[in-house]
Amino acid sequence: MTEIIKPRPISGFPEWLPSEKILEEKMLGTIRKTFERFGFSPLETPAVERNEVLTSKGGNEKEIYTLARLAGTPEDDAKEYSLHFDLTVPLARYVAQHFQRLSFPFRRYQIQKVWRGERPQDGRFREFYQCDIDIIGEENLSLLADAEIPSVIHQIFSAMEIGDFIIKINNRKILSGFLQFHNIPAERHNDILRTIDKVEKIGREKVERELSSVIGLPGECVTGLLDLTSLQGTREEVLMRLESLDYGDLFRTGVFELREVVENMEGLGVPSGNYRIDSSVARGLDYYTGTVYETNLKAHPDIGSICSGGRFDNLAGNFIKKRLPGVGISIGLTRLFSRLLAAGIVKPGASTVSNILVTILDRSYLKEYLAIATQLRGMGLNAEVYTEPKALKKQLQFASKKGFKMVLIAGENEFRERKAKIKNMESGEEREVSLDRLGEEASLLLSPG
Amino acid sequence: MTEIIKPRPISGFPEWLPSEKILEEKMLGTIRKTFERFGFSPLETPAVERNEVLTSKGGNEKEIYTLARLAGTPEDDAKEYSLHFDLTVPLARYVAQHFQRLSFPFRRYQIQKVWRGERPQDGRFREFYQCDIDIIGEENLSLLADAEIPSVIHQIFSAMEIGDFIIKINNRKILSGFLQFHNIPAERHNDILRTIDKVEKIGREKVERELSSVIGLPGECVTGLLDLTSLQGTREEVLMRLESLDYGDLFRTGVFELREVVENMEGLGVPSGNYRIDSSVARGLDYYTGTVYETNLKAHPDIGSICSGGRFDNLAGNFIKKRLPGVGISIGLTRLFSRLLAAGIVKPGASTVSNILVTILDRSYLKEYLAIATQLRGMGLNAEVYTEPKALKKQLQFASKKGFKMVLIAGENEFRERKAKIKNMESGEEREVSLDRLGEEASLLLSPG
Numbered sequence: 001m002t003e004i005i006k007p008r009p010i011s012g013f014p015e016w017l018p019s020e021k022i023l024e025e026k027m028l029g030t031i032r033k034t035f036e037r038f039g040f041s042p043l044e045t046p047a048v049e050r051n052e053v054l055t056s057k058g059g060n061e062k063e064i065y066t067l068a069r070l071a072g073t074p075e076d077d078a079k080e081y082s083l084h085f086d087l088t089v090p091l092a093r094y095v096a097q098h099f100q101r102l103s104f105p106f107r108r109y110q111i112q113k114v115w116r117g118e119r120p121q122d123g124r125f126r127e128f129y130q131c132d133i134d135i136i137g138e139e140n141l142s143l144l145a146d147a148e149i150p151s152v153i154h155q156i157f158s159a160m161e162i163g164d165f166i167i168k169i170n171n172r173k174i175l176s177g178f179l180q181f182h183n184i185p186a187e188r189h190n191d192i193l194r195t196i197d198k199v200e201k202i203g204r205e206k207v208e209r210e211l212s213s214v215i216g217l218p219g220e221c222v223t224g225l226l227d228l229t230s231l232q233g234t235r236e237e238v239l240m241r242l243e244s245l246d247y248g249d250l251f252r253t254g255v256f257e258l259r260e261v262v263e264n265m266e267g268l269g270v271p272s273g274n275y276r277i278d279s280s281v282a283r284g285l286d287y288y289t290g291t292v293y294e295t296n297l298k299a300h301p302d303i304g305s306i307c308s309g310g311r312f313d314n315l316a317g318n319f320i321k322k323r324l325p326g327v328g329i330s331i332g333l334t335r336l337f338s339r340l341l342a343a344g345i346v347k348p349g350a351s352t353v354s355n356i357l358v359t360i361l362d363r364s365y366l367k368e369y370l371a372i373a374t375q376l377r378g379m380g381l382n383a384e385v386y387t388e389p390k391a392l393k394k395q396l397q398f399a400s401k402k403g404f405k406m407v408l409i410a411g412e413n414e415f416r417e418r419k420a421k422i423k424n425m426e427s428g429e430e431r432e433v434s435l436d437r438l439g440e441e442a443s444l445l446l447s448p449g
Numbered sequence: 450m451t452e453i454i455k456p457r458p459i460s461g462f463p464e465w466l467p468s469e470k471i472l473e474e475k476m477l478g479t480i481r482k483t484f485e486r487f488g489f490s491p492l493e494t495p496a497v498e499r500n501e502v503l504t505s506k507g508g509n510e511k512e513i514y515t516l517a518r519l520a521g522t523p524e525d526d527a528k529e530y531s532l533h534f535d536l537t538v539p540l541a542r543y544v545a546q547h548f549q550r551l552s553f554p555f556r557r558y559q560i561q562k563v564w565r566g567e568r569p570q571d572g573r574f575r576e577f578y579q580c581d582i583d584i585i586g587e588e589n590l591s592l593l594a595d596a597e598i599p600s601v602i603h604q605i606f607s608a609m610e611i612g613d614f615i616i617k618i619n620n621r622k623i624l625s626g627f628l629q630f631h632n633i634p635a636e637r638h639n640d641i642l643r644t645i646d647k648v649e650k651i652g653r654e655k656v657e658r659e660l661s662s663v664i665g666l667p668g669e670c671v672t673g674l675l676d677l678t679s680l681q682g683t684r685e686e687v688l689m690r691l692e693s694l695d696y697g698d699l700f701r702t703g704v705f706e707l708r709e710v711v712e713n714m715e716g717l718g719v720p721s722g723n724y725r726i727d728s729s730v731a732r733g734l735d736y737y738t739g740t741v742y743e744t745n746l747k748a749h750p751d752i753g754s755i756c757s758g759g760r761f762d763n764l765a766g767n768f769i770k771k772r773l774p775g776v777g778i779s780i781g782l783t784r785l786f787s788r789l790l791a792a793g794i795v796k797p798g799a800s801t802v803s804n805i806l807v808t809i810l811d812r813s814y815l816k817e818y819l820a821i822a823t824q825l826r827g828m829g830l831n832a833e834v835y836t837e838p839k840a841l842k843k844q845l846q847f848a849s850k851k852g853f854k855m856v857l858i859a860g861e862n863e864f865r866e867r868k869a870k871i872k873n874m875e876s877g878e879e880r881e882v883s884l885d886r887l888g889e890e891a892s893l894l895l896s897p898g
Contacts, residue, residue, distance in 0.1 A: 004770060005502060005505055010495060021492055039802070039833025043470055044470060050459065053456065056454055062518055062519070067516070069513065070510040078514055094464070102467070105836055127495050144819075269820075318454055319455070351490065351552065353490045374600070383487070387590065
């Protein structure tokens with residue numbers, strides 16, 4: 001007898017039930033379609049990159065999964081490759097490798113799984129979807145690109161219908177300029193920005209204390225910095241307040257760029273209720289150099305940013321001697337989806353993508369049932385045939401459990417009159433349709449009352 | 450100065466240019482949509498499975514990529530997991546693990562990358578897409594399920610427009626029954642079936658010789674076997690010939706099942722020109738026990754089968770004490786796509802999914818250009834804005850290189866009259882559209898003459 005290996009989930013590698021996967025696919029579809037609306041074209045890179053590519057920016061090697069053969073062979077090259085941990089390093093490598101064959105500005109979207117060797121006990125995902133877009137320029141990229149990004153964010157999250165959201169926009173040069181003006185050495189900027197990022201979590205007072213005592217900023221600098229990062233008001237009030245401050249050239253450039261970006265956003269249809277300038281947004285990363293974005297669900301700030309990104313000076317300096325500035329965003333969909341599920345913001349419905357189940361009442365009419373299913377499919381409906389010889393009651397229970405909206409029922413009487421019954425599984429209502437005019441019922445069947 | 454790491458491709462891990470990836474995505478979209486038409490719902494399993502799961506059927510451990518951290522940690526569990534090499538073992542594990550939450554017959558499709566540690570020098574892919582569907586029954590599954598599969602294959606390859614194709618259908622019990630009737634021990638069946646599979650490649654005579662001399666089949670058995678596997682004629686002629694042969698019960702069951710499947714295919718709209726019974730199709734695998742399918746492009750037999758599969762007795766015997774019979778097929782899309790590209794059957798076109806490029810002639814009207822792009826997007830068009838301050842000529846060169854079908858051009862004169870020019874990049878023809886009635890031009894813009 002075969003020994004049974006009891007299947008168990010692997011911590012950090014999520015997998016969904018059909019009803020959940022259907023929801024995730026719907027979100028992925030919305031993201032993909034919106035990316036394409038803005039002229040981003042699909043791109044896919046292998047799951048693995050050479051180790052030298054993945055570690056070129058000094059990544060965390062403990063979190064990188066490298067390959068090995070389960071049974072090694074002498075000529076094995078698997079250990080030279082590792083699974084990618086994001087889609088930015090692969091993009092940089094791709095653009096450098098295929099530079100001569102690409103047109104710039106280069107717009108691509110990439111929706112792929114990435115892998116990170118997080119400690120499973122931290123409850124983090126070790127395999128998850130990232131959905132990225134980037135616009136890459138050759139030598140230069142106009143700030144118009146930065147203005148288009150919030151419009152993409154706005155359209156995606158409006159279409160997802162997961163509640164009201166706010167896009168927070170800032171320019172890294174504002175904070176960097178302020179710190180530079182106060183002669184704070186560059187190597188300490190990241191620590192400071194990371195501390196400021198905590199204002200929403202731990203409050204202004206604690207951040208103030210940390211900035212003076214732990215990081216050792218002078219008092220006036222702490223006050224100026226926190227005033228700056230807590231600016232409130234209409235877009236124009238905040239911009240004018242920023243323009244009234246004099247913290248040197250870099251700061252002024254940041255404010256200038258910020259105005260240009262938000263002013264161009266106007267034509268792009270992002271309503272003022274869906275974005276605000278937030279000078280505290282820093283995206284604690286060396287990577288971004290200009291515009292930065294974060295997105296929050298208004299009713300669920302605890303979920304954190306659901307879509308972030310920004311402007312960077314040079315994408316692929318490790319791989320090519322060309323300056324390739326760009327701007328982009330990333331949606332960590334697996335994390336977002338699992339949080340939305342847990343919070344009940346999205347709810348699994350049907351376990352099927354079918355519109356209709358064709359039941360089989362009398363197996364002497366098999367060919368007729370199959371012909372009906374074929375006709376329904378030709379009309380653009382997703383139709384499943386109940387293949388098993390079971391009582392109609394069992395077939396209807398199956399339809400109900402899986403969440404079919406409609407079932408088609410026909411027996412000897414119906415076939416004699418070239419008719420069939422369509423039962424709406426939600427209302428229980430039954431209607432008769434003519435089998436010879438099924439095509440004319442298409443719109444009715446596609447949106448059952 | 451940063452040291453440059455020259456990016457190089459990794460053998461066996463294909464990656465496409467944008468124009469190619471757009472074609473691959475189109476094929477993936479056709480497959481996905483057709484799978485859903487037949488009531489298959491999306492499913493996705495993690496890229497990794499536990500080693501004990503992957504090797505439960507005695508897989509080739511040399512071809513399995515297992516994980517390790519690039520920098521090891523003591524508590525490391527990575528080495529317990531490996532990348533899946535197909536989507537069938539993960540499906541078996543999934544169905545067993547979530548058995549109580551699934552409804553049977555269970556229809557799922559799964560389109561994911563799989564990884565195999567092939568020797569790169571053999572020119573095989575080590576990372577590739579598989580597109581699988583399976584219908585899994587609980588204890589039983591009617592032959593209606595087997596009849597639906599060729600209809601799925603037919604719809605997919607008709608929609609792909611990659612040339613005329615033929616679905617070859619057979620039942621494994623016919624060959625197994627014949628061999629059993631001749632008292633050939635079961636452990637030699639696979640060798641014999643594999644040899645017969647070579648008829649098309651090396652010819653009947655060589656196969657005859659191999660069957661007698663290498664495998665040692667008696668002469669009359671070789672003749673009977675080759676007569677059986679080379680049966681030709683109409684569907685009815687072949688079925689009646691098979692029904693006239695007496696090679697015992699298993700053989701007869703196979704012929705009976707085959708007739709039931711092909712007769713039910715009638716109602717499912719598979720034209721007789723697109724399928725034939727081929728008693729030589731064996732799918733040299735222990736896995737299949739009944740109906741088997743192969744699909745060939747008529748003009749390109751060298752590509753081999755582009756979609757294969759069949760009926761199996763028990764999906765998940767290693768993981769659950771339930772008999773779960775099923776039927777399914779798999780399309781190895783990466784291999785198919787690369788062969789179609791190489792043979793020129795599919796040809797890369799545009800490097801963009803955009804319908805239209807909005808050029809910028811006069812940057813003092815930036816907001817107007819952006820508003821136009823927003824309007825076009827709202828109409829359902831994929832629109833890209835040319836963000837950079839370059840001469841119109843450069844912008845048109847960009848549009849032409851990337852393969853945009855249309856560009857929108859407007860300057861001071863046009864804006865004064867609330868108009869814009871739409872240039873068809875293929876015909877060179879220019880038309881004027883009213884900016885205030887852009888919506889009314891939607892259908893025109895969506896299908897440019």
